[in-house]
Amino acid sequence: MHLVGNMYFLYIIGDNLEDTLGRGKFILYYTLCGLGAAVAQILADPNSMIPMVGASGAIAGLFGMYLLWFRHASLTFMIIVYQKKVSPVIFFGFWILTNILGLYLANESGGGVAYxxxxxxxxxxxxxxxxxKKKVFAANPLLAILNSHEVKVKR
Incomplete structure (x- = not known):
């Protein structure tokens, strides 16, 4: 399920970010986010003998960029058959709270996810x-307009 979730999120937000940044910068920033994720995990648990495998941290980095640049978008929050369109702030706020809860529960049980x-x-x-952000908005004027305070997007 972890892999399926990662691929779903990459599918949902990755194309918007790749279109915005271009393929080369997208891969560069994705990689930098992955390195930042690995550093955070190593600093949090330097004595761990469990190898880290996966792209979750890099994809989480894409969440951060998406949250800043596509703040008026809507994402589908799903729990089994329940679906609700929510803002990225709500969506990723719930995601970060889930990770903090997972971090707490992993400390209690040992876990296996690199929160x-x-x-x-x-x-x-x-x-x-x-x-x-300034360079991205300068290169993508429509994105800048959609993020301005004067523009209100009706749902």
């Missing part, structure tokens, strides 16, 4: 998103 990698990747994505 710090998720959180570290998300923070790396927000940092990258903030650093390049």
């Amino acid at each position: 710090w990698a998720h959180i570290g990747g998300f923070i790396a994505g927000i940092a990258i998103g903030l650093l390049v």
Whole structure:
């Protein structure tokens, strides 16, 4: 389910970010988010002998960029058959709370998910998103207009 969830999120937000950044920068920022995720996990648990495998932290970094640049978009929140369109702030707010809860529960039970990698990747994505936001908006005027305070998007 973890892999399915990662692929779903990459499918939903990855194409918007790749269209915005171009293939090369998308891969570069994705990789940097993955490195940030790995660093966060290593710093959180330096004595761990469990190898890290996966792309969750890098995808979490994409969440951070998406949250900054597509804040008026709507994402589908799903639980089995229940679906609801929500803003990225609500969607990723729920996601980060789920990871914090998972981190707490993993400390109690031992876990097996690199929650710090998720959180570290998300923070790396927000940092990258903030650093390049002006350039991204300059290269994508429509995205800049959609993020301006004067524009209100009706749902």
